[in-house]
Amino acid sequence: MDAIYAEMDKEDWQAGQLDTAYRFLGAHLMDAGTHFAVWAPAAYSVSVVGPFNDWDGRDHRMKKHEGTGIWTVFVPKVDERTLYKYELKTAKDATPFLKTDPYARAMELRPKTASLVYDLDRYSWSDEQWMAERDKRQSFRNPISIYEVHLPSWKRKEDNEYLTYRELANELIPYVKEMAFTHIELMPITEYPHDPSWGYQVMGYFTPTSRLGTPKDFMYFIDQCHKHGIGVIMDWVPGHFPKDEHGLQMFDGTPLYEYADPKKREQKEWGTNIFDYGKPGVQNFLLSNARFWCEKFHIDGFRVDAVASMLYLDYSKNAGEWSPNKHGGNEHLEAIQFLKDFNTIIHREFPGILTFAEESTSWPGMTTPVHHGGIGFDYKWNMGWMNDTLAYFKKGARERAEAPNKITFPMMYNYSENFVLPLSHDEVVHLKKPLVRKGTGSESQQFANLRLLFTYMYGHPGKKLLFMGGEFAETSEWSEDRELHWSLMDQERHQGIQQLVKQLNVLYRYEPAMHQFDRSADGFEWIELGEKTPSVFAFLRKAEDPSDHLLFVFNFSDRKIADYSLGPFLGVQYRTIFNSDSHFYGGENGGGHYGNMEEQYIWLSSFSALILKPERKMSGNENYL
Known part of the structure; x- marks a missing residue:
């Protein structure tokens, strides 16, 4: 009943490149029982113990496979959710000691420590669409x-x-x-x-x-x-x-x-x-x-x-x-x-x-x-x-x-x-x-x-x-x-x-x-560095479409900022799409933007921020405060 171990690539194991080791080690439920495998190269003897043998290591002794240091045994009639541990000895007359299975698929609720036989292949997944789209969903952009x-x-x-x-x-x-x-x-x-x-x-x-x-x-x-x-x-x-x-x-x-x-x-x-x-x-x-x-x-x-x-x-x-x-x-x-x-x-x-x-x-x-x-x-x-x-x-x-x-x-x-x-x-x-x-x-x-x-x-x-x-x-x-x-x-x-x-x-x-240009210097530009107007910072975040850029303005001070000029942006009409001081967020509704393309200003409450965007027809997703 060592068919599972026989399928293991011994060369990959010895090279430290067997990234499928969990398919061979641990407890694997089979038709007539369970196959156990554990890596313990220095052990004198290893047994699998559990309620199926009254936790007695004299039964179900495991076989050592030289060259890998892996021990295996098949135990008939051991079903899913059966408790087990490994009993190991370092010498013939040494005192045995118990270990949980490093590759166990399930364990007892603490403070108990036994492993459980468990079959993970009986769950039916329904996330095919997510898995098919994951690469795109999680792209850098x-x-x-x-x-x-x-x-x-x-x-x-x-x-x-x-x-x-x-x-x-x-x-x-x-x-x-x-x-x-x-x-x-x-x-x-x-x-x-x-x-x-x-x-x-x-x-x-x-x-x-x-x-x-x-x-x-x-x-x-x-x-x-x-x-x-x-x-x-x-x-x-x-x-x-x-x-x-x-x-x-x-x-x-x-x-x-x-x-x-x-x-x-x-x-x-x-x-x-x-x-x-x-x-x-x-x-x-x-x-x-x-x-x-x-x-x-x-x-x-x-x-x-x-x-x-x-x-x-x-x-x-x-x-x-x-x-x-x-x-x-x-x-x-x-x-x-x-x-x-x-x-x-x-x-x-x-x-x-x-x-x-x-x-x-x-x-x-x-x-x-x-x-x-x-x-x-x-x-x-x-x-x-x-x-x-x-x-x-x-x-x-x-x-x-x-x-x-x-x-x-x-x-x-x-x-x-x-x-x-x-x-x-x-x-x-x-x-x-x-x-x-x-x-x-x-x-x-x-x-x-x-x-x-x-x-x-x-x-x-x-x-x-x-x-x-x-x-x-x-x-x-x-x-x-x-x-x-x-x-x-x-x-x-x-x-x-x-x-x-x-x-x-x-x-x-x-x-x-x-989010588009997190990794590119083309996506960011400082406008205000907190020095000309102390504790006021501003920067642009840019996108592929220049009209999608955003202007962020932050007042990290306890002063209200009035008539902050948007002089560098003459010729572009902005609108406020987010105000951290909005009543909607528990603020005082102080702060905003006014003016036309030739003369634009913003004002900010203390400890607040505004996000502005070039004026254009709003899409359905831009219902922001």
């Missing part, structure tokens, strides 16, 4: 506006229990569609033991967390997202794994998945182990894991977590705590090659899928194709833009006048990479305050600043990402142990922020100037 979500804490039931995947499909998807986001990004959905890790300490790399339902329930959630035209990006964590005894650590009694070198093994910042990217078996595990989510779950993109921690051997380590590479440098050569292989395989096998690097340094070529010498990601999170922008918004009105470079500097490197502008979960936890509280001043000024911040983000070149709760001005830091404070939506100010984000998403989708 199209809008990408991402709603980042931690599913267990977005919304909960009255007893504080989690919504299931299917319940989330009924509530979250209509909300995201109504808000006009194009994508949902899920914080790690793979199985994890510790709730406060938010999913970033992954235990089951091939398993959607059982907290919210079954793998088929998660398939249904993604299927429904696609049915409603919403892409799904998942956080992926190939940089490190937790040290739980039942997991990958010392899997066969030796450092199998992690480095043997103690100076390379531990990721001190998170108390986790670092994958040994030089081992073929580890490469197969991670590369096939990425392919698995694309093939089996129709995932539309990966946001790769903590890429900087993978690029540098000395990341978060002091002198003497790390081992240099063969050239004496701090570059993590094996991890760099792994990231290149990951991007190469994903883009080759699944055209249209997007990869995003959360990378906080200035490592060059992050979004340059691999065949041109880069790492191969489609996008990089623009952490520089995020840090400069939030630092600027935290300043008092007078201090802002002295720091215009916080607004202008990001455009100096804007075309060095393909960027996403992230206002993510990391910026609203650990005493960093929610977005609405980052601005100074009175309550009304804080809300005005938030409206200004969002308008600035949507106007700036780059794709957009906003963490849940920001879109209605959540007033508390995010916590994974409760839902967002949806009761705030009873207040007009919060309703106004929500409407503003929705309208910005609509604008972003239908105004080509806001």
